Amino acid sequence: MVRGTADRVFLPTKNLLEEVGDMMILTGKTLVSAVRPPYPYGGEFVSQFMFTLRLCWMPLLVSTVAVSYGAPGLQAANFLILFGALDRLGGFFVLATIREFAPFVCAIIVAGVAGTAITADLGARKIREELDALQVLGVDPIKNLVVPRFLALMICTGLFDAFAIVFGITGGVIATLVNGAPLGPFWATFFTNADVTDLWGSVLKCTLFGAITAVVCCYKGMTASGGAEGVGRAVNQAVVITFLGVFAFNYVFTQTLLATHPEITVIR
Amino acid sequence: MTAAVASFGEIAKFCGRVLGDVYRLRVLRFFGEALRQAGILILGSTIVIWGLVFIIGLQCGIEGAYFTRAQGAPSYAGVFSAWCDLRELVPYAFGYMMSAKVGTGIVAELGSMRISDEIDALEVMGIDSVLFLCATRLLAAWIVLPFMYVAAIGAGFFASYLAVVQQIGEVSSGGFFLIFWMFQNPPDLAFSVIKAMSMATVIVLVGCYYGYHASGGPVGVGRATAKSMVANIVGVHLVGMLGTQLFWGANPRAPIGG
Numbered sequence: 001m002v003r004g005t006a007d008r009v010f011l012p013t014k015n016l017l018e019e020v021g022d023m024m025i026l027t028g029k030t031l032v033s034a035v036r037p038p039y040p041y042g043g044e045f046v047s048q049f050m051f052t053l054r055l056c057w058m059p060l061l062v063s064t065v066a067v068s069y070g071a072p073g074l075q076a077a078n079f080l081i082l083f084g085a086l087d088r089l090g091g092f093f094v095l096a097t098i099r100e101f102a103p104f105v106c107a108i109i110v111a112g113v114a115g116t117a118i119t120a121d122l123g124a125r126k127i128r129e130e131l132d133a134l135q136v137l138g139v140d141p142i143k144n145l146v147v148p149r150f151l152a153l154m155i156c157t158g159l160f161d162a163f164a165i166v167f168g169i170t171g172g173v174i175a176t177l178v179n180g181a182p183l184g185p186f187w188a189t190f191f192t193n194a195d196v197t198d199l200w201g202s203v204l205k206c207t208l209f210g211a212i213t214a215v216v217c218c219y220k221g222m223t224a225s226g227g228a229e230g231v232g233r234a235v236n237q238a239v240v241i242t243f244l245g246v247f248a249f250n251y252v253f254t255q256t257l258l259a260t261h262p263e264i265t266v267i268r
Numbered sequence: 269m270t271a272a273v274a275s276f277g278e279i280a281k282f283c284g285r286v287l288g289d290v291y292r293l294r295v296l297r298f299f300g301e302a303l304r305q306a307g308i309l310i311l312g313s314t315i316v317i318w319g320l321v322f323i324i325g326l327q328c329g330i331e332g333a334y335f336t337r338a339q340g341a342p343s344y345a346g347v348f349s350a351w352c353d354l355r356e357l358v359p360y361a362f363g364y365m366m367s368a369k370v371g372t373g374i375v376a377e378l379g380s381m382r383i384s385d386e387i388d389a390l391e392v393m394g395i396d397s398v399l400f401l402c403a404t405r406l407l408a409a410w411i412v413l414p415f416m417y418v419a420a421i422g423a424g425f426f427a428s429y430l431a432v433v434q435q436i437g438e439v440s441s442g443g444f445f446l447i448f449w450m451f452q453n454p455p456d457l458a459f460s461v462i463k464a465m466s467m468a469t470v471i472v473l474v475g476c477y478y479g480y481h482a483s484g485g486p487v488g489v490g491r492a493t494a495k496s497m498v499a500n501i502v503g504v505h506l507v508g509m510l511g512t513q514l515f516w517g518a519n520p521r522a523p524i525g526g
Binding site for chain 1: 372524
């Protein structure tokens with residue numbers, strides 16, 4: 001009786017902790033086998049990179065323009081117009097787009113589009129027992145399947161950050177034009193406030209988001225089970241865990257960056 | 269290009285049928301099933317959605333605290349938190365988690381029903397499968413989500429309070445709340461709920477469409493789940509932008525000036 005209750009309460013926690021531990025182990029194995037020769041994953045890396053690029057660019061473009069036109073663009077412009085200081089919108093966009101919206105929209109798009117595709121792909125191979133067949137043939141699935149996806153997603157997300165920033169700022173430009181203001185003051189305050197620390201922080205954050213996405217999605221795909229519903233359920237869990245992980249990491253990273261680099265919070 | 273337009277038309281037709289079923293109250297024939305789906309929604313998704321909104325609230329809080337400190341007005345962190353939480357990021361976080369948890373869940377569930385021929389079995393038994401599977405889910409979402417969303421806003425507010433007052437600590441609790449409540453009013457809350465409910469409707473409909481039309485075995489279900497996520501993410505962002513433009517685009521609704 002007591003044992004049954006205890007099992008019901010603690011079993012989910014235990015399963016969760018086990019899963020997190022397994023993901024950590026997968027991360028470690030991936031990193032080790034990425035640097036240890038031989039390097040057979042070149043071709044797979046290129047094809048995964050192109051796959052991510054082809055799948056994500058259009059949703060990314062639409063989403064970054066929409067988010068930064070709506071959230072920081074319109075709301076902040078409305079607020080600044082009350083004080084007759086619409087030219088400060090450029091300065092606000094350094095905070096809004098470079099530090100916050102570009103990395104997180106990037107992470108959401110890559111997790112939702114490329115990450116789910118990876119989980120569906122690996123999950124299908126798992127339940128068709130292709131992964132077991134690979135192991136029988138003496139091919140290491142981590143080195144040949146996980147490592148190229150991990151590297152491709154990580155590098156691709158980091159590079160997508162630049163696109164997200166460019167199109168995010170386009171959203172700000174549209175918001176300025178909609179309010180009938182000239183663009184000169186926008187760019188002036190933008191470039192005086194922009195800081196190299198912000199930029200590398202943003203790119204580093206985005207790259208790590210990509211790494212989290214890749215590990216979670218590969219893990220969920222490779223452990224998919226349970227017949228017809230299994231792959232769908234694996235995709236569902238993968239994207240939920242990725243979102244929670246990415247946002248929790250975002251909070252810790254941003255707080256650390258802001259606290260350790262006080263110069264980037266100064267308005268110039 | 270033609271294929272994209274054609275599939276968009278298919279989705280629109282399907283959504284129109286589901287919405288019509290709910291609007292003409294035909295769905296009440298299966299009200300019990302709708303309540304069961306509502307129960308599943310409450311037990312399965314509430315905690316995750318609140319969790320994500322809570323984390324976003326913390327994020328809004330620290331960005332607001334650092335930004336207003338840089339402006340030399342740390343006591344006005346409440347303005348940033350109020351607008352960031354209520355108007356923008358809580359709806360987005362809600363939409364993201366809805367599409368991740370509920371949307372893909374519906375695709376996986378309906379897709380596996382489709383490929384194991386359960387939906388055809390329903391039709392053979394003389395039950396309208398769109399009505400029984402999709403319209404009930406939409407009705408369940410409309411019953412549960414407004415309440416869940418308002419509570420999620422509460423979680424976001426609480427997180428911002430923790431971040432600004434307890435963690436950064438440059439404004440007193442009273443000073444924070446004075447500004448915080450001054451910069452929002454009931455219509456803002458109503459607009460925010462409308463925005464989130466539009467997102468939820470899009471997500472449930474997209475999930476039902478991709479699940480109902482899944483094909484190609486277990487692999488096909490996984491692929492349909494992944495594809496629904498693309499549509500959901502773009503949909504959430506577009507609804508968010510249109511909502512902002514519609515509700516706050518022409519009028520900042522701030523207690524400043526004339």
